[in-house]
Amino acid sequence: MDILLIILTVILIAGALNTVRSKDLVAAVISGSVVSLIASIYFYLLQAPDVALTEAAIGVGLSTIIFMITIRRTGRMEE
Amino acid sequence: MYLDPVLMIALPLFAAFLIPPLARISKGLVKYVPVLIIGFNLYEMVMLLPHSMVKPVIVVIAAWAPPLGINLTIGPLGNILALIISLVGFVVAIYNIRFMEEEPNEKYHMLFLLLTAGATGMVLTGDIFNMFVFLEITSISSYALTAFLRDRDGAEAAFKYLLIGSLASTFILLGIALIYATTGTLNMAQIAVRIKDVDPRIAIMALILLVTGFGIEAEMFPLNGWAPDAYSQAPTPIGAAFGGIVVKAGVYALARLVYTIFDFQGIFHFILIAGIITLLIAEMSAIRQKQLKRMLAFSSIGQMGLVLIALGLATTRGVEGGLFQMFNHAMIKPLLFLSAGYLVFYSGSKNIEDMDGMGRVKPLLSFFFAFGAFAILGLPPLSGFWSKFIILSETIRNGFIAIAALALFGSIIEAVYYLRVVGRLYFKAPHEGLHVQYVPKSALVAMGILAIITLIAGLYPDFVMVYLKPAAAELLDKTVYIKSVLMAGL
Amino acid sequence: MIYYIAAISLILIGIYAVLVKKNMVKIVLGLTLIDSGVNILIVSLGYIQGKTAPIFSNPTLTAQDMVDPVPQALVLTAIVIGVAVTALALSIVIRIYDHHKTLNINKIRELKW
Amino acid sequence: MSRYIYSFLVFFIFWVAFTTSLQPDELLVGAVVALVIAFYTGKQFSEGGLGNFTARKIIFTVRYLFVFIWEMIKANVDVALRVLNPKMPINPGIVEVPTKLKSNVAKLALANSITLTPGTLTVDVIGDKLYIHWINVTATNPEETFEQISAVFEKYIKEIFE
Amino acid sequence: MRKAIAVLFLGFIGYYLLSTFLLVPFGVVRVLEGVGLKYLQDGLQQTGAANLVTSIVVNYRGFDTLGEVTVLFLAATGMGALLYSKRPTERARQNASIIVKTGARILFPLIIILGAYVFIHGHLTPGGGFQGGAIIASGFLLMFMSYRTYHVNHVILSRVESSAGSVFVIIGLLGLAYGSSFLANILPLGTVNTLFSAGVIPLIYVAVGFKVGAELTALLDTMLQTVK
Amino acid sequence: MIYIFFGVIGLALILAAVRFILGPTTSDRVVALDTLTTISTALLVLLGLFFQRYIYIDVALIYGVLGFVGVLTIARYLEGGL
């Protein structure tokens, strides 16, 4: 159980770092999506299914699309 | 006779939800909705005033007694601030009637209505998380309104404001989390009771986080980077609303925090010092500004610095002076902003130099501006004098002579730059090519109301002070507040 | 314990993005990271070892078996507020891009810090 | 009309599966929800309507399920072996597979089935041609690819959906 | 340089935050003297909702939820105001493939049903109005992604939005008129763990679900229309 | 028994995450995200079994249904259809 938690944390932090580091904004948004996914599993492990459900419902589709539209509308690469 | 105070928040939300269908029926009607609803709020607050002065009015929501449910606590302080907010909101709503013609104007009125409702909720609620929610309502509507006009750089100012505001809400949430984890409650009165048993390291951290968060709304020194841009780029009435509504709610939250919830003596000195630094830096910046509205924005920050000094003194008379200063600022700064808006509009330029001779072209408008400038400087018969006098004398009486001297110095700088503008208005020849038009009556009515209130408050300061005394007492003696909230459940 | 570390790292990474990055979309992404971090932190404050979610779905569960429901309720509100702020921020970004044709805050004169 | 009734029934079954409860109040609310949604989306949801409920089609569906599951397991073992093999014996390419299916649902079912089975992935469907990414190409002309990839499914799907 | 200062600053903040939060022990019983315990003990009898998080969100702290709905409404309105343009722009250059279109057509009603299930059962299972609304909006998102010319009717959306929001406030005002205070429960509580229980909670959540669904859909549509 | 499952799933998560970090193209990352989502769905159901709460698997249901919407969005962006 703890091992799983540590794995999740490593992925979480790697995803967050990738969000900040990546020059390609689409990749950054996908990394943000991974962070949201792992956060949702975290809430689940913390016995908060309500919050996990909310994070899932919002983080999977809606936040991604809002960012993608913005990127589509502006520019893909970070200058 | 007053109705249930919860209507003051429920009705604006209800009206805001109904504005889109109403706009489809008739666009012309929408702009009267905020006037009506905020007018109702104003009526409520005036009617509540005699009750709340005696004993805080507690309104439970969803039938759960305070520690369990959310409650509205309308003590003297909350009542007076809500009154100020409703008054400013009402005046600005009148001004708005003929101001906003750009599409989609029904959204503008809706956002403005919710801005006022959020600020009212912030000063009335007795629950710290609920306060956060209302803070978010206020700030999100402010972000949208700042960016509302297309022909200026509102979007940049809004983005900057949004960034700082989001960081603020992060800090507030962290602070609330710490408080909840250690005291097990979110009701402000109960937190105030239990905070004594909390590990002081945690309590201080929570205090720092919360003061940082709310300090951003209250334009405290290192955190006020958003203010000049937002004030100057937002539509004129919104700039006025920032000064009269948003900042007032932020200061209320700050005062509630340091006086009622937490009980650290050290924080008062911190606020005193933050106040004087805010004041000096703002006044120094204001004198260098070339744009009229930016100058007013920095002046507004300076005024809030003075309020913070007064709150940092933590003496009865000092707090009274601070509240009086807040009242004055809430009345005068919108007056200045609203008149400056039309001055800028008619001169076709934001710069102070282009205001030359507007006094001859637009005498009434310039008179309002000059009147506001004199009032905020504190020329003796006007209201600004009394508040400044009280604060400075109280600062000296408490032995902070250096701070008093610095504050006085700040006031002198303030006098210089205001008089410079007023001088240009009256003693310079007007420019060529002004496209002067008729000023809408609604705008003049709005400015007239503010000017008359300022005049009355200046001539009879006791008329206002009668109500400020219980409010100051409420801040300094938290037992009444706590007892009345926690007794509501029994 | 490890939740605290993860959450605070997320908050710090987010603040780093907000402070250092020049691209506005990146900054907004940083804000969402901060939001996730704060949410994890608050929920983990309500967690109690060995207890389950506060839902009385079967009759054998009692109040003693459950974690604190209040932080979860607060986080629900916080998540929705975060989404609202993100959406608004991105529409402001679109407006700025339309006006200046760049996303770099250094190239936009008015955004001096 | 029959489309709406069909949609209503399908939605109602889904509601019951979501709630996994047969209490009258749940069923009542489910019926209302299914009715409302069927009213708005019934037209697009199905092409065949109640015609999908003939005995013949149901029998074919069941048989098809077994065939499909067997193919799927073969597919996965195949892919797993390729992944585990240190040399990775793959020879990928995109081939063209003709199909005789007409309706869109049938094409969807065929494409999904192909995607889920041996080393093949539907990249696109244009007209009556499927473009398939094949992990180990053994044939390129349409007839052979049809035999090797989709012939198994197509006869069942044709029975079920057309 | 700026990075170095930022990292130092962050290290400073991080150290103090972490050391403070470590003083709050993780995973131990901390609710004993707080409101959390009261909710846990009495919530089931007082509100009749099996899901205590829901009963806190909608009943005990229902005012927060009203504020939260308003925040979302504000964001949608603000976006509408910011991205307002007189001429409608056409969407999407490239058509989706037939597979995606057919799949979306079939999945769309099922996703809507799932959303309806989540917000109708908010008081029994995890989930509620916001989650249900977000799921419904995702269903519409699927349609937007698949069909180039899929349009939602803005008049209907805004009507749903306004009426659902008004229903929430009206339920609150009914509580004021017939009960003791704003948002007070005025309906019988019913038997726990059945659909018709928990008084006004399901009603409010249905209203919230419609409102959030309509709002998020309108928000997506507004944003998508800006893409040329 | 169930701990072994968690261990294997953790390993799978790591492998997918490594592909996610390595990239190199956006599509690779999206494939990795899709895989992560599917694995997480399975993990959530297993955790529901571990905690012995039936209602928990509603979360997995949401991931099962909505997981592909995010991927579809990015795919549509890549092919220029957004």
Place this chain on the structure above:
Amino acid sequence: MVDILSYLGYTLTSFGVLFLLFGALGILRMPDVYNRMQAGTKATTLGAVGTIMGVGLINPEWFFKTLIISLFILLSNPISSHALARGSYRSGIKMWQKKDIDAYEKAVQESEENEEAA
């Protein structure tokens, strides 16, 4: 009876989890996007379905919900990977191949011409 179901469930879950691992391994090892998708869709879909149905067998009263989840995964996963493959191809990502077998290239060009004409 319950025991048999339970054993069956555990077996199914074990296979499912194993296939999840293979899928993840495939994602890591395969040389290009399309081959990774092969592994990613097939192995993980079967793995997830196996795991979830296995849990449904271990706890028979969960069976219907797990069935629904599996159904959705079976329906939606191939669609998303198809869309992704198409998107990748059209965004210009080349295949890794030993021999040049690409029937799709011509079709893409034709369809794009049609789109422009339309």
